[in-house]
Amino acid sequence: MGIRIRPGTEADAKAVATLHTASWRTAYADIMPASYLDGALADEHQALWLTRLTAGHPEGNLFVAESGGDLAGFIYLALQPDGRVLIDNLHVQPMLKRVGIGGQLLRHGFDWAATEYPGRAVYLEVLQANTPAIAFYQRHGGRPGEPRTAHFPAGFEVTDLEITWP
Template sequence: MEIRTGRRSDAADVAALHAESWRKAYAEIMPSSFLAGPLLENRLELWTRRLDEPHPGAALFVAEEAAEVAGFAYVIPQSGGRLLLDNLHARPGRTGSGIGGRLLAHALAWAADEHPDSSVYLEVLRANTRAIAFYERHGALRTDERVCRFEEGFELPELEYTWPVASPA
């Protein structure tokens, strides 16, 4: 497996994996009408925009295996100096195979190199217990709790997890 920087030509593959991942991971969490709706089209619009007009300092990392996108991670600088790990997905059916761990390690190493004074955080739906366990195993600390409001008109409780800035040795 190779982890590389994402490129414009990855938009469709990343969007398809993103939609597939949400449909699998959130089947019992998000409204079925949302997951059965135009999710793929929505994700394609998002990734096309993100890759055509990149946010300054943002980075997409793609795990590729046998010419297939096996996973991806997206990190975006936020106001206040923190970095948001906005997406971390492994292809459904491949979770637990190390893809997520390798992508996370790659993203955190990139953040330490490119933004050495910035902590990395993410937001995860409270009901996504498998993801929460993964983040906790990989050193993330719960730092906040709130409600996530979706444009489609529903709300779900979410947690924030943070990897603090490494202290100098």
């Protein structure tokens, strides 16, 4: 499968938001309330990506993976106030998982972070119950931290943990 990774643009907002929502609905079906996943989530993701990718909001960097001109996955990274680089999102089309796209996006993100912010740690936050994602990150050298409680504005809590790459 030929994958091309390129910088994301405002024109990608809708497709990225749709994939983001599909990924959450698949990965978090037994972790987050169905009322949230099937409710406001899609609208929240649409608003998030329109804001992130609109000119004048350069908080982070989006890279999209395409296969045959279609969105296969994406990664979004942002420098944080503590000087580390946060992988705020890494998602692959649910039907394209386990073919190497996530690994390619992760390596691309690491390369970008090393070039733009040399010597800075890269990290992400992952739900503790999302064991396939944790295993993926560990296979790629990530080190899990201690569990903690994540509070969602929709009124529920889940346990997450930080995974760090020095």
